[in-house]
Amino acid sequence: MTQHPLASRVNAWYRENARDLPWRREGFGAWGILVSEFMLQQTPVVRVIPRLERWLKRWPTPGDLAAEPPGEAVREWANLGYPRRALWLHRAAEQITEIHAGTVPSEVDDLLSLTGVGDYTARAVAVFAWGARHPVVDTNTRRVIARAVHGSGEPAPPSATRDLADMSALLPYDDGEARVFNAAAMELGAVICTARAPRCAECPIRLQCRWFAEGRPAYTGPRKPVQKRYEGSDRHVRGLIMAELRASDVPVTSAEIGRVWSDDDRRDRALAGLLADGLAVARDGGYALP
DNA sequence: CAAGCGTGGGT
DNA sequence: TACCCAAGCTT
Numbered sequence: 536m537t538q539h540p541l542a543s544r545v546n547a548w549y550r551e552n553a554r555d556l557p558w559r560r561e562g563f564g565a566w567g568i569l570v571s572e573f574m575l576q577q578t579p580v581v582r583v584i585p586r587l588e589r590w591l592k593r594w595p596t597p598g599d600l601a602a603e604p605p606g607e608a609v610r611e612w613a614n615l616g617y618p619r620r621a622l623w624l625h626r627a628a629e630q631i632t633e634i635h636a637g638t639v640p641s642e643v644d645d646l647l648s649l650t651g652v653g654d655y656t657a658r659a660v661a662v663f664a665w666g667a668r669h670p671v672v673d674t675n676t677r678r679v680i681a682r683a684v685h686g687s688g689e690p691a692p693p694s695a696t697r698d699l700a701d702m703s704a705l706l707p708y709d710d711g712e713a714r715v716f717n718a719a720a721m722e723l724g725a726v727i728c729t730a731r732a733p734r735c736a737e738c739p740i741r742l743q744c745r746w747f748a749e750g751r752p753a754y755t756g757p758r759k760p761v762q763k764r765y766e767g768s769d770r771h772v773r774g775l776i777m778a779e780l781r782a783s784d785v786p787v788t789s790a791e792i793g794r795v796w797s798d799d800d801r802r803d804r805a806l807a808g809l810l811a812d813g814l815a816v817a818r819d820g821g822y823a824l825p
Numbered sequence: 826c827a828a829g830c831g832t833g834g835g836t
Numbered sequence: 837t838a839c840c841c842a843a844g845c846t847t
Contacts, residue, residue: 575843616831653845673843721843730841731836774831
């Protein structure tokens, strides 16, 4: 079968070396894959695995999750970070239950209309859960393409049009091979072609890689915007307050919240933000999960 | 479209 | 120690 030589090599490598991850098991199910994709948005694999298994044991179907208050999703989300994702996943479960009769949709457009599902997640679910042939481009794939195809040590800022075109040019024609390649490109970026210290000596495509061939030149393009300091930030204080709310079965009092951070302005701003985001609600004179 | 959003581990 | 990074999304 004719396919891009990069795809052939990466797929062959993947078949031998892929990690045994829960969502790759046969028959894992579309709901499980959707949940895994939500959890994997900006959270590392090793932290997701135990939480995912708990989640699916508790809520085996979208309807099971939709039947509970959103705060239970936030509590079960625990310390995965970005708890808005738990709220969005709960909302998506409601939408799947009400609009799609409890079945995770298979069309990219239907998936995109779910809360918290963007371009990456919609394609990932269509491909990995339902076997459709689409390009799936995540941060790992973008880095692999930047190096192997463009000879750049780091990818340019994301551009859906260009990223999808790049991946489409490599994507095998066969649905099954395309599905494997989508997973394999991510896997290669995750374990070999890493951001920090790529293991080029172990890379199955180093001899086809433009960046390697050119001597791994240092990246000179635009730097990613520097992330603001976390310690003492609004995000930090929001996280501390959320940890309190998750840990308590009863509403948390203002006095208790006052103890998580001494700066009144920052603490009030964080709490107001959580209320506005729907991650916290006022209840019985205190604050609780929704 | 740039900014904002948690948390923890690696270097 | 600081900083970087992790299967992104919404506003």
